[in-house]
Amino acid sequence: MIDVAVVSFAQRQEASIPGESEVEFMVPLMEQAKAAVDLTQADMGFTCSGSSDFLAGQAFSFVMTIDGTGPVPPISESHVEQDGAWALYEAWVKIQCGGIDTAFVYGYGKSSPGSLRDVLATQMDPYYVCPLWPDSYAVEALAARLMLEGGHVSERRLAEIAARSRVSAASNPHAVRSEPKTVDEILAEDHVLDPLRPSDLPAEADGGCAIVLAAGDRARELCERPAWIRGMDHRGDAHTLGVRDLTSSMSARLAAQHAGVADDKVDLAELYGPFTTSEHLLIDALGLDEDATAINPSGGALAAHTMMASGLIRIGEAASRIWSGDGDRAVAHATSGPCLQQNLVCVLEGD
Amino acid sequence: MASEVLQAPLVLEYPFTRSTGPVIGAFLTGLREGVICGIRRADGTVLCPPLEYDPLTAEPLTELVEVGQSGEVLTWAWNGEPRPMQPFDRPFAWALIRLDGADTSMLHAVFADSPSDMSTGMRVRAVWRSEREGHIADIAGFDPDPDPAGLS
Amino acid sequence: MADDPLAPPAALAGDVTVPPAVAGAEPVQSVCTPIRLSYTYTPGRALSRYLQAMAGKRILGERCGVTGQVFVPPRGVSPLAGTTTAGVVELADTGYVDSFNITRVPIERRPDLKPPYCSAWIVLDGASVGFMGLVINIPPEEVRIGMRVRAVWKPDDELETSAANIGGWEPTGEPDEVIDDYERLGRVGGQQP
Numbered sequence: 001m002i003d004v005a006v007v008s009f010a011q012r013q014e015a016s017i018p019g020e021s022e023v024e025f026m027v028p029l030m031e032q033a034k035a036a037v038d039l040t041q042a043d044m045g046f047t048c049s050g051s052s053d054f055l056a057g058q059a060f061s062f063v064m065t066i067d068g069t070g071p072v073p074p075i076s077e078s079h080v081e082q083d084g085a086w087a088l089y090e091a092w093v094k095i096q097c098g099g100i101d102t103a104f105v106y107g108y109g110k111s112s113p114g115s116l117r118d119v120l121a122t123q124m125d126p127y128y129v130c131p132l133w134p135d136s137y138a139v140e141a142l143a144a145r146l147m148l149e150g151g152h153v154s155e156r157r158l159a160e161i162a163a164r165s166r167v168s169a170a171s172n173p174h175a176v177r178s179e180p181k182t183v184d185e186i187l188a189e190d191h192v193l194d195p196l197r198p199s200d201l202p203a204e205a206d207g208g209c210a211i212v213l214a215a216g217d218r219a220r221e222l223c224e225r226p227a228w229i230r231g232m233d234h235r236g237d238a239h240t241l242g243v244r245d246l247t248s249s250m251s252a253r254l255a256a257q258h259a260g261v262a263d264d265k266v267d268l269a270e271l272y273g274p275f276t277t278s279e280h281l282l283i284d285a286l287g288l289d290e291d292a293t294a295i296n297p298s299g300g301a302l303a304a305h306t307m308m309a310s311g312l313i314r315i316g317e318a319a320s321r322i323w324s325g326d327g328d329r330a331v332a333h334a335t336s337g338p339c340l341q342q343n344l345v346c347v348l349e350g351d
Numbered sequence: 352m353a354s355e356v357l358q359a360p361l362v363l364e365y366p367f368t369r370s371t372g373p374v375i376g377a378f379l380t381g382l383r384e385g386v387i388c389g390i391r392r393a394d395g396t397v398l399c400p401p402l403e404y405d406p407l408t409a410e411p412l413t414e415l416v417e418v419g420q421s422g423e424v425l426t427w428a429w430n431g432e433p434r435p436m437q438p439f440d441r442p443f444a445w446a447l448i449r450l451d452g453a454d455t456s457m458l459h460a461v462f463a464d465s466p467s468d469m470s471t472g473m474r475v476r477a478v479w480r481s482e483r484e485g486h487i488a489d490i491a492g493f494d495p496d497p498d499p500a501g502l503s
Numbered sequence: 504m505a506d507d508p509l510a511p512p513a514a515l516a517g518d519v520t521v522p523p524a525v526a527g528a529e530p531v532q533s534v535c536t537p538i539r540l541s542y543t544y545t546p547g548r549a550l551s552r553y554l555q556a557m558a559g560k561r562i563l564g565e566r567c568g569v570t571g572q573v574f575v576p577p578r579g580v581s582p583l584a585g586t587t588t589a590g591v592v593e594l595a596d597t598g599y600v601d602s603f604n605i606t607r608v609p610i611e612r613r614p615d616l617k618p619p620y621c622s623a624w625i626v627l628d629g630a631s632v633g634f635m636g637l638v639i640n641i642p643p644e645e646v647r648i649g650m651r652v653r654a655v656w657k658p659d660d661e662l663e664t665s666a667a668n669i670g671g672w673e674p675t676g677e678p679d680e681v682i683d684d685y686e687r688l689g690r691v692g693g694q695q696p
Contacts, residue, residue: 018356018545019547020548020579021545021546021549023547023579024547024548024549024578024580024587027579027580027585027586027587031586031587041585054540056544057363057540057542057544058544064578067578067580067581070581070584070585071585113361113542113543113544113545114541114542114543115434115541117434118436118540119540121436122538122540127371127375127379127400127487127534127536128375128400128457128487129487130536130538131438131486131487131488131536132459132460132487132488133434133437134437134445138428138430138445139445141428141445142428142445142446142447143426144428145426145427145428145471146425146426149426193428193430194428194429194466195428240402240406241447241458242398242400242447242449242456242458243406243455246426355551356545356548356551357546357551357554357664358543358544358545359544359546360542360543361541361543361544362539362540362541362542363540363542364537364538364540365537366535366537367537368533369536373519373530374519375534376530376531376532377525377530379534380521380528380529380530381521381524384524384525384528385524386522413518413520414519415522415525416522417522417524417525435541436539485531485534486534486536
């Protein structure tokens, strides 16, 4: 196995970025991530991105964003219709294949032109479910009631997760929901989709992020304290909601096992839980001890949810805390699909 | 030079017509005929709606069976404001419903007047559209079953 | 699982059994599941500026700060250098035909386009790349590579913030451009860096 590390990270998230196209707001981020380690596109052995045309209704928008890499002469490049964390996984595998020691990864989403909760209905089964157009909040609300009435979680616990995110988000300049609220204030909120309250929902944002990966000695040259990827795995549950146990996440549990989360202490975990319910399930599935592990010091997706980038941002947030010495061992998680259908877990360590 | 950012309405439409294959096709044929089908797995349990492959073993599934038109609400969420594309014009509950004779649940709408009329475990019965074409929305939704003890 | 990995799945081999209530019915073989998504589209900074200039019958491009090349329509980024563009350039509404085709069958959604008509890749004077336009006011058979053209704008009272303000491109009658020297023309050549 080749040692690969996250050596650079740049992000931007705002409630909406109406004045700029995706490529317009991504190019400065891409330049920033590369300049931070004094690299240019020509230095990158591979480039991979994650995005979805459905968010802004712009067909082949990812092709325009590739303009931002300056792909002339043609670069070695790929794209996933997934969160950028899966693009990072592809880049990591590409480095493992040998022959390159750097990779550039980015993910972005501009959901504000449409209604993300409705757009996400299109990821459901196209015969049985999508024609009824259950939006993403409705689908999660079904899982939430199963969890609440089955005794897997309490409303107070969900409110505590929401309150914690708001506190953490206060020190995150990229958070779009950071005004403090007490647990009781959250419990007093009217339901959006009973049993979910506004504070249980993702804080939708536009934005993106860019990351540089480097292998072995190259990583040590570029970064004082590289955030080494010690394990990474992704797994998926069945697509059909009715055959799944929505009160746990088998795929997240397996991904965590294969990534080696439990092999040592975890100082901090950045979890892509779009809803308070998902964060609760993930803490359990990844086997995290909240007394020993700082959960979502950035505030997580409850503080800023940039579709197609939030998972990659979790990896960047975790890595930057390794660089700064705030932690020695971190877990980053990404998800995709309804009710945590697919999960990616990445373990990062400093030397 | 003006710096105002332009915006314009944009509607994307995909007029998809999907091939069903024999399993989904049989389920939709059933809906058009006013019956609901599941599919039997090797262990005898029944998936409804039916899948073409067993989600645990990937074994092809072929034996469609009729299931009941009433069932149990496993979980629900109150939708006070129907969204634009949803085929329901009044507040309703989303629910995962396990029909009698099935072992898995299907997602559909339950027509109740308010969330206080909903409860997990309640019995519901399919409401059919009068004109049916072989589509999941041939089931207009589910009504709370006024006669839970009755034959389904 | 099938013993022969190449054998079709049982369901597709016609082995599906159905209950009696379905058995005699004409089988459903397809289902219409339309998707409709509504957006408020925002084109971003560069295209907003471009479209606003169009309302005043002006064509804006953007200059790459690295190579000096001028791109139109502008996207805020140089697709060669991968950098934010360095500045806005106002271009002439004249140029030449770099390539073209002739459409002889109608397009369902464009009843306004009467075949045969000529679509061309038009390089504006001062631009490094071409962009699409219709060549009008000349029989399509007479259009040729290098032919000089100018924009035919809609009447002033019909102008909008839209690229449709240019109804097409008509011949200027000037001598044809000789397209043998990409460097002299300031063009982006092939895939040269």
